[in-house]
Amino acid sequence: MRIVVAVKQVPDTADVRIDEERGTLIREGIPSILNPFDEYALEEAMRWRDELGGTVTVMTMGPPQAEAVLREAVSMGADEAVLLSDRAFAGADTWATSHTLAKAVEKMGNIDVVMTGKQAIDGDTAQTGPSIAASLDWPQVTFVGFVRELNQDSIIAERYIEGGCEVIRSSLPVVITMLKDANTPRLPSLRGKMKARKIEIPVWGREDLELPEDEVGLDGSPTRVVKITTPEIISNGEIHHGEPSVLAKLLVDSLLGREVE
Amino acid sequence: MNYYLSDELNDIKELCAEIANKYILPVRAELDENNRFPREIIKVMADSDLFGIYIPEEYGGSAEIFGGGSMALAVATEELSKACGGIAVSFAANALGAMPILISGSDEQKKKYLPDLASGTKLAAFALTESEAGSDAGGVKTRAVKDGDSYVLNGTKQWITNGGEAQIYTVIAQTDPSRGARGLSAFIVEEGTEGFTYGKKEDKMGIRASSTMELIFEDCRVPASNLIAREGYGFIVAMKTLNTSRPGVAAQAVGIAQGALDEAAKYASERVQFGKRIDSFQGIQFMLADMATQVEAARALVYSTARMIDAGERKYEKESAMAKVFASDVAMKVTTDAVQILGGYGYMKEYPVEKMMRDAKITQIYEGTNQIQRSVIASALIKETAARGK
Numbered sequence: 305m306r307i308v309v310a311v312k313q314v315p316d317t318a319d320v321r322i323d324e325e326r327g328t329l330i331r332e333g334i335p336s337i338l339n340p341f342d343e344y345a346l347e348e349a350m351r352w353r354d355e356l357g358g359t360v361t362v363m364t365m366g367p368p369q370a371e372a373v374l375r376e377a378v379s380m381g382a383d384e385a386v387l388l389s390d391r392a393f394a395g396a397d398t399w400a401t402s403h404t405l406a407k408a409v410e411k412m413g414n415i416d417v418v419m420t421g422k423q424a425i426d427g428d429t430a431q432t433g434p435s436i437a438a439s440l441d442w443p444q445v446t447f448v449g450f451v452r453e454l455n456q457d458s459i460i461a462e463r464y465i466e467g468g469c470e471v472i473r474s475s476l477p478v479v480i481t482m483l484k485d486a487n488t489p490r491l492p493s494l495r496g497k498m499k500a501r502k503i504e505i506p507v508w509g510r511e512d513l514e515l516p517e518d519e520v521g522l523d524g525s526p527t528r529v530v531k532i533t534t535p536e537i538i539s540n541g542e543i544h545h546g547e548p549s550v551l552a553k554l555l556v557d558s559l560l561g562r563e564v565e
Numbered sequence: 566m567n568y569y570l571s572d573e574l575n576d577i578k579e580l581c582a583e584i585a586n587k588y589i590l591p592v593r594a595e596l597d598e599n600n601r602f603p604r605e606i607i608k609v610m611a612d613s614d615l616f617g618i619y620i621p622e623e624y625g626g627s628a629e630i631f632g633g634g635s636m637a638l639a640v641a642t643e644e645l646s647k648a649c650g651g652i653a654v655s656f657a658a659n660a661l662g663a664m665p666i667l668i669s670g671s672d673e674q675k676k677k678y679l680p681d682l683a684s685g686t687k688l689a690a691f692a693l694t695e696s697e698a699g700s701d702a703g704g705v706k707t708r709a710v711k712d713g714d715s716y717v718l719n720g721t722k723q724w725i726t727n728g729g730e731a732q733i734y735t736v737i738a739q740t741d742p743s744r745g746a747r748g749l750s751a752f753i754v755e756e757g758t759e760g761f762t763y764g765k766k767e768d769k770m771g772i773r774a775s776s777t778m779e780l781i782f783e784d785c786r787v788p789a790s791n792l793i794a795r796e797g798y799g800f801i802v803a804m805k806t807l808n809t810s811r812p813g814v815a816a817q818a819v820g821i822a823q824g825a826l827d828e829a830a831k832y833a834s835e836r837v838q839f840g841k842r843i844d845s846f847q848g849i850q851f852m853l854a855d856m857a858t859q860v861e862a863a864r865a866l867v868y869s870t871a872r873m874i875d876a877g878e879r880k881y882e883k884e885s886a887m888a889k890v891f892a893s894d895v896a897m898k899v900t901t902d903a904v905q906i907l908g909g910y911g912y913m914k915e916y917p918v919e920k921m922m923r924d925a926k927i928t929q930i931y932e933g934t935n936q937i938q939r940s941v942i943a944s945a946l947i948k949e950t951a952a953r954g955k
Contacts, residue, residue, distance in 0.1 A: 491583055494614035494627065497576040 305358035305454070307349040308412065310405050310420040310436065311342040311377060313370040322532050329426055338373040341421025343380075343489040345482040349419045350381045350490070352454050359383040361412065365393055365404055371505055379492035379500035386412075390509035395522030398427075402435030404520055407513040409440060417459070418479045422447055430481070437479035445472045449485035566861055568868055573630050574640050580613055581644035589648040596651065596774035597920050600766075602730055603774055606652060611685025615641055619660050620667065624679035633875030634660075635809070639816035639867055646820025647827070650924030651774030653820060655688075657813040658726040658775070661932070662689025664806040665735040665751050669794040678733055678753065690727035692736040692780055693803055695720070700937045702737070702803060703746035707782060709738035711796075714789050716740075716752060718782040721764065726931075728778025729763045732756040735806075736780070737799045749799030753791040760785030771923030808882045809874065811932055815867040815888040818896035818928040822860045825896075825903035825921040829853065832907050832916075849906060856899045863892040883945035886938040893928035893935060900925040 315334040323330050338346075349360045362377040364370050365388040374385035388408055396404065409415050418437075423430035430446075437444035449464035452471070459478055463470040464485060492500075510520050518524055544551055570578065588606050596603055610616065618641060619634025620626025631637035638660055645653035663682045666674055681687040698704035707720025718738055725734075734754045741748030754761055764779025793802055830853055833844035843849050870888040874881050900922040904911035911918045929935045 491587070491609060491613050492580060493612060494573075494576055494580060494618070497580065498573065498630065501572060 305352060305356045305417070305456070306412075306415050307353060307358065307360050307417045307419060308409055308415050309342065309346045309349045309360060309362045309377070309382065310418060310432070311346065311362055311364045311373055312339040312421075312424045312426075312432075313337070313364060313366055313373040314339045314424050314426040322534055324531075324533055328529070328532075336369070336372065338376050339421055339424045339426075341423060341425070341482065341484065343421075344484050344486050345419040345421050345480070346377055346380060346382065347487045347489040348451060348480075348482055349417070351487065352417075352451070353383075356454070358416075361386060363388060363405065363408055365389070365396070365401055368507075374505055375500040375503070376492070378503050379496040380490060381493065381496055385503065385505045387505050387507045388509075388513070389507050390520070392510040392517060392521050395525065396520065397525035397527040398429050398431040398435055399526055400520055400522075400524040402432045403439045403524065404513065404515065405432070406436050406439035407515055408508060409436070411508070411513060416456075416476045416478075417454070418442075418477070420479075420481055422481045422483050433479055433481035440477075440479070442477050442479055443474045444479040444481075445474055446481040447483055448480050449483045451480070451486065566865070568864075570636075570640065571632065574636060577615070577618060577631070577637055577640050578644050580615070581641050582647075584609055584613065584615075585645060585648035589645070589652055593649040593652070593774065593917070594914070594920070596649070598773075598914075600768060600773045602655065602776040603652060604730070607655065607685070607688070607730075610656060615656070616659060616685035617683035620663065620679050620683040624675050625683035626679070627683075631875075633877075635812055635871035635874040636868065638813050639871040642813050643816040643820035643823070643864075643867075646817045647824040649774055650817055650821045650921070650928075651772040653817050654726060654772050654927075655730070655775045657810070657817060658691070659689050659731070660813060661691040661806065661810045662727065662731060662733065662735055664810055665691065665793050665802050666753065668805050668809065669751070669798065669802045670753075671793075673790070674753065674793065682733065687733055688727055688731040689733045689735065690725050690731035691806065692722040692725045692728075692734050694722065694724050696723050700934055702749070702800060705737055705739050705749055707736070707738040708742070709740050709750060709752060711740070711789070712786075715786045716789060716792065718752065718754070718760070718785040718787065720782050722780040722782075724767060724777050724931075725780050726775055726777055728776055728780055729766065730776045734761075734780065735793065736782075737803050738782075740796045740799075744797065746800040747797055749803070750796045751793035751799045751802040752787055753793065754782075754785065754787050758785055758787060770926060771920070772927055804882075807932055808885045811885040811889040811938075812867055812871045812874065814928055814932045815863070815870070815885075815892035818889075818892035818925065819860060819864045819867055821921050821925050821928070822856075822863065822892075822896040822899040825900040825918055825925075826853070826856045826860055828916070828918050828921070829856065829903040829906040832910070843906075852902050852906060856902055859895045859899060863888075863895040866891055883942055886933070886941040886945075889928075889932065890935045890938040890942070893925070896925040896928050897922075 313336045316337040321330040353360050360382045361384040362374050362382045363386040371387050420433045445461045447463050448461045450462040452460040458475050460473045617626035618637035619628050621628050628634040642653050642657045682689050709716045709718050736752045736754050740750040760783045762781045764781050767777040833849050836843045867888045870884040903918045904922050910916050
């Protein structure tokens, strides 16, 4: 079983600041981590590798420093890592990003499963996984909370959807996006940490992937961020002091007055 | 202070800190309250390769990568102890149990037992103490009588750390009572051997996450091939084991002390009295300064001793005793002062320092009381002085 896990380096904060003029996230001064949802994808991939044999390859697209999350994944037990990095990749939207990632999967060859987190905690689009599948023309199973079965021919996975659970069987190769319900990611091991320090990580650029200039980066991105803003925090709370019975009445009247149902 | 640890030793430190944050801190109060041994955390440590750090590569470990096992064990034990002295000793006691095999075992014994200990699949424990044999190891009453191809053990061991949780026990028993300490021998006894059962589980003042139990041997037959070294070498095996493991206890003491210092410094930076943070008062400042200095001095002594052992020095009995005495006395003092700085809160179970104070106490007692350690140091000193006089 050859599994590729697509991971992303994201800022370590839920409270990302926004550069409104440029329409991008401000990453300076914020420590970077492995996207938490991708950790579940990595763990799931390693569990099936441990059971079935094979390899887990992690890949990410990003600047040279994104290599850090690949090393972290290796310390947790990934076998190999590939960094997709090129100035030409800068400014990519989810289409261009997933197209580039898909090309890398094609270049690796003979991949059975691509796993990734359901979304990244910075952009929150949840588009990259499905879009990799579209670009590869593979089936996809998204929002997977439990992988029931995986063998050389097929996968049976449970999608946790609003108000229910959908059980899907798919042929391989397939793209899976994982929820955090699936497992508990393991800690790095000492052997993993040592391997992570030494492993040579190949860097693939646009030419390695034989991608035309107009299919990568800003030029290859059909979408444009028109505007990005932080919602204004409306804080007009009132503070009252007094006896509980008086305060309760005040609260009920106030809620009724606002026609809260 | 920067001790310029190797990248590999830093890996151990980082990993133990991660285990402490993710797995130990959330449950340490519950483990302490319920006297519960955390098998699930032991499993995490095993999966992270921590149990092999003091065992040579030949037997499934990784000691060579760290320049020997002593610093590796000290760094790991210290880091785990910052969070919980009880879990840390459960880890370190495994090394104590493995040490007789590592130091004096035959190649066959090493091949048979060490790989499972290195992977953490099995745990080990060292069994010397009895009701009448504590500081006086020569007082061991457990008998081992040779009978054909085996030895038959009878007797009761007491206060055995990892008792009931370990699968491999190194047991000191008397093979020739007429010779006292010189009649002792060391044996490997596996859990499940007929005639080997567990007695009561102790209800301790501190390190309550660790398991401390009685081991009972009633006509327990072990193969003669489980004898470590030779008959009559039990005392030497035990002393070598303890000399080598003492820096581990010392590291536990340093970790507990550092944990308490961190709590006290944090509390003092937040607690306001008379309209000021209490760390702006000289009375508190001087206490914190002394605590920090003592912890650093203890760490320096422990690391120096561990590095000396890793470098291949053959005689380290004195230094090992010094590290244990100094670090454990520092741990007792620093944890007591931490409780003092936290005042009434420090005395309450909502804050972790009262547990640290209870955990610290045992480090002055086990693996040789501090009084015995001082005897060891003094006798080494007397010998050195006499040698110089010649």
